[in-house]
Amino acid sequence: MRTVFNGAAIALTFLSLLLLSPVTFSEKCNPQDKKVLLRIKQELNNPYLLASWDPETDCCDWYCVECDIKSHRITALIMQSSVPDTNLSGHIPPSVGDLPYLQNLEFHKLPRLTGPIQPTIAKLKNLKYLFIEYTNVSGSIPSFLSQLTNLQLLHLSTNNLTGSIPSSLSQLPNLESLHLDRNKLTGPIPESFGSFKKPGPDIILSHNQLSGPIPASLGQIDPERIDLSRNKLEGDASVLFGSLKRTQILDVSRNLLSFDLSKVDFPKQSLIWLDLNHNNIYGKIPVALTKVENLQQFNVSYNRLSGQIPQGGELQKRFDVYAFFQNKALCGSPLPPCKK
Template structure:
């Protein structure tokens, strides 16, 4: 076999590895985005000369089309001390994005960028631990394919928009740790195609929990540290499959726990700092609880013996009206 023939074979085998896969339009869009974000150090690998953007940090390309489908800009690894910007309109120049994340960027400010509405293929959107502000914008309604929406740990204000319930595939909703006010929309009991996990804690929400939530079979519910009041029994029932319910520190939630029917799936229940009354039902002993806190309520009677109820310390039961029995002092 001649040397020339061997060389030709070698080039045939290695040429695919040398081919630039990145779509030129996507590469141009990334470079514009980098410039608009003030060239943060995290994006140092986004270097134009003869480099393939499918191999740049924080970017993922589709294996078949080689279009960019995922972009994550986060300071989890490298502190972005020089990162100070708003989400730029140029983000819309990546139309094939399915996943977009801006995370732990304290100097990311301003309102949510309306251009995000043009990214209609998004299924995952996380903009969290930033200083973005303003309301939860109505343009999010255009993102019909979203299954996961996380806008937690920001400075969002205003009310929770009811249109979120019209998103047909939404499976998880994080609006926790903001400055949202008003009530939970009644429409949240009528999600079109799913029963998502709700994380709405650490806001300034008020009013009653919508009775319509009885229609949903939620897996995770965190409504803690708001100003909600009244009944919460619609969140429970033998037909539910909820795993975690956290209603703590609303201070004005008031309902009778005595006859509550809990789903067998429940593993974590936190009701502390409310006005829950009645007694602890015997049914709680049948649950595989990993966490329980009913302290600072108006409960009475003996703590049922059995299951895991005696495995929790006294702090899970303290400061009730007349609750007694192990691990609290014996009933008189």
């Protein structure tokens, strides 16, 4: 009996030590991935956002991290903060390129994140989603991003990026959404964007300093959303339209565009948002616009349109004077009547 008692006591003591031990024997996180994450934390000056990144715990349970449920490799690194004064500072960590299974990389609302887009990101061949938004990341948009052939979403909005848009981005065969808005980009829209794999990604380039004509090649693709507003684009934008296109949102407002609106065909079923305000667009408003079924936002103000606004459709019912005003030769409800 004494021997049995001593054996049971030893077993209970061992079990107690096991439960109290800081070492987690069932840790799932890949050891190499864990080393990389701890290096990333150090490269970002050990911010509070990553306080849960404790070497003594399983990194699959850490904040900002997601693991694959089978392989337990790191597949997502999502760093975002709702606190403007976060102490996360420095450059994008070069070590992010050492997470080979990463599919989603996000840096969002981190105002003290600076420096360029790191070249090591080019190593992430499995990357599908790259979001760098609302930061102070600067420098040019690197052409090496075209090597990430699995990319589906490339969102680089609201940063301090400068220079021209790399034409090589059109080589991304799986891209569904391209957001480069609210930066300081200059130069033309690349002609190569017309060679995106059809139907082409949503293209959001607004709030930059882009110049030159809209490439005629853009007429070869058919994205659901195009926003080129608040740039310095010139010439003809009619290539973006077409009665058979699936365009839902088209915004080219606040540019220097000049073309005859009366010769434009509009998507009748898909179009819900059309904003052309503050350009040099001329001609008459086509009667076909009254037949667009689901138009919810419409603005042609501050142009050089003329003639009577087409009557009997939805334009007068849905949109007030502010959608049409500051076209000196335009008349008819909701503007003043045309002179006889």
